[in-house]
Amino acid sequence: MRNLIALVLGSAAAIAPPAHAEAGDVYLRLRGIVVAPNESSGSILPAFPGEKVKVDNSVMPEVDVTWMATDHIGLELIAATTKHSASGRTGTTGGIGKLASTWVLPPTLTAQYHPIPDGPVRPYIGIGVNYTAFYSEKPSAALEAAVGETRVSMKDSFGWALQAGVDVDLTKKVFVNLDVKYLDIDTTATLRTTAAGTQRVRVSLDPLVFGVGLGIRL
Structure with missing residues (x-):
């Protein structure tokens, strides 16, 4: 796979006509992304000390817009939403398995540095901020079968972001x-249950977001 990607990028660079990223340019990209949480969970408290949660990956499309403030500096805003499930790792909650699901909306603004704005292959690095909103939180059927009717809520998050990438001209x-x-995302999930009372768990999601797609210079 690595060799194939290198071949595609090398071929594109060889056939692409010269291009130049200039101040005022606007780029629109459509990517397919894999959001892979690097979660670090606290205990589910107060009823399940020592029991933690894990969060699954998600695959979705993403749209972003970049505005070049100068030849070398760009500002990128991304918009994407993904759905994730949280499951117990061990003990009672591990036996239940999937505990809840949520949709995640993390609009992210990064300032990018483009060191080679006048080439057909243009790498960049970026740093910025994200605001992450959680919505449509739902308990799993297995959780409600174990502890009765449950309401789930997750606290929104504000954090930083790091970015690296490359644009390769086709035309x-x-x-x-x-x-x-890399997105810095921390949240507290609250589960208000019929049989087990109110439980809370602190989770640092901190996902890596891998994207590949096509862009157009507007």
Whole structure:
């Protein structure tokens, strides 16, 4: 797979006409992304000390817009939403398995540095902030079978972001994009149950977001 990607990028660079990223340019990208949480969970308290949760990956499309403030500095805003499930790891909650699901909306703004704005292959790095909103939180059927009717809520998060990527021209307007981001996302999940009372668990999600797609210079 690594060799195939290198071949595609090398071929694109060889055939693409010269292009130049200039101040005022606007890029629109459509990526397919894999959001892979690197979760670190606290205990589910107060009823299940020592029992933690894990969060699954998600695959979704993503749209982003970049505005070049100068030849070398760009501002990128991304918009994507993904659905994730949280499951118990061990003990009682591990036996239940899937505990809850939520949709996650993390709009992220990064300031990018483009060291080679005048080439057909243009790497960049970025740093910025994200605000993450959790919505449509739902308990699993297995959880409600174990502890009765349950309401789930998750606290929104504000954190930083890191980014690295590359644009490879196919034509003067169309390019391939490869991108990876790290998002700092922390939340507290609250489960209000009939049989077990109110339980809370602190989770640092901190996902890596891997993206590949196409872009167009508007």
